[in-house]
Amino acid sequence: MSDTLTQAVAVAGYYPVLANSVLRRALGDEAVVAHFVHAETTFDDREVRRHMTVLALTETRLLRMHIDDGAGHAAQGPHEASATVETALLRAVTNVAMTHVVHHPENFVDGDAPSELVLAVGWGVHSRIELEPAQCGDPHCDADHGYSGGITGDDTLVRVSAIADGVETIRALEDFASAVQRSLGR
Numbered sequence: 465m466s467d468t469l470t471q472a473v474a475v476a477g478y479y480p481v482l483a484n485s486v487l488r489r490a491l492g493d494e495a496v497v498a499h500f501v502h503a504e505t506t507f508d509d510r511e512v513r514r515h516m517t518v519l520a521l522t523e524t525r526l527l528r529m530h531i532d533d534g535a536g537h538a539a540q541g542p543h544e545a546s547a548t549v550e551t552a553l554l555r556a557v558t559n560v561a562m563t564h565v566v567h568h569p570e571n572f573v574d575g576d577a578p579s580e581l582v583l584a585v586g587w588g589v590h591s592r593i594e595l596e597p598a599q600c601g602d603p604h605c606d607a608d609h610g611y612s613g614g615i616t617g618d619d620t621l622v623r624v625s626a627i628a629d630g631v632e633t634i635r636a637l638e639d640f641a642s643a644v645q646r647s648l649g650r
Contacts, residue, residue: 466495466496466499468499469487469496469499469501469518469520470484472499472501472518473487473501473516473518475501476501476502476503476516477503478503478514478515478516478531479516479531479545482531482545482547483516483518483529483531483547486529486531486547486549487518487520487527487529487549490527490529490549490551491520491522491527494522494523494524494525495522495523496520496521496522497521497522497523497643497647498520498521498639498640498643498644499518499519499520499521499640500518500519500622500636500637500640501516501517501518501519502516502517502518502622502624502629502633502637503515503516504516504517513532513533514532514533515530515531515532515533516529516530516531517529517530517622518530519620519622519640521640521643521644521647523647524553524554525551525552525553525554526551526552526554526557526585526587526644527549527550527551527552528549528550528551528620529547529548529549529550530547530548530550531545531546531547531548532545532546533545534546550620552587554647554648556587557585557586557587557644557648558586558587559584559585559586560583560584560585560586560641560644560645560648561582561583561584561585562581562582562583562584562638562641563580563581563582563584564578564580564581565578565579565580565581565582566578566579567579577626577631577634577635577638578626578634579625579626579627580623580624580625580626580634581623581624581625581634581637581638582621582622582623583620583621583622583623583637583640583641584620584621585620585621585644586620587620593613593614594613594614595611595612595613596611596612596613597609597610597611597612598610598611598612622637624637
């Protein structure tokens, strides 16, 4: 595993020993060509939860490790973390989409960083199915028309913003996305 990836995980500060151990096992002896590390904290009514996503590109694979806080199995149980690694062969990547959100586009100058950046990578690992009762045009009909819905690819999505994450993080995601896009053309 590259020293820069190990360092980036350590700087993120989210269980770096656990995260680096999981990544090393997943990468094996493959060299990391490019990587992106994104730590995020979310807040709700009662708790603060931390998450970290690590994307690593090798010559043949794209890996995504996501690590989350957990509360344990019982309400007062021990604290826990869950780390999941998903791996796709580069030849299995079906699409890469970059969405650049620019606040005040009238002031945009070539070379400026976007205000937000979203990277979506599809590789067929996960899909989300959304179903709802099918309806007909008759408002008085009470027949069962089955269900309608759709299947949406739900593989990897990373969103960063200048306000929350800083311009350096946006640039890092741009660089990583460029490396992924270049590797798909091989």
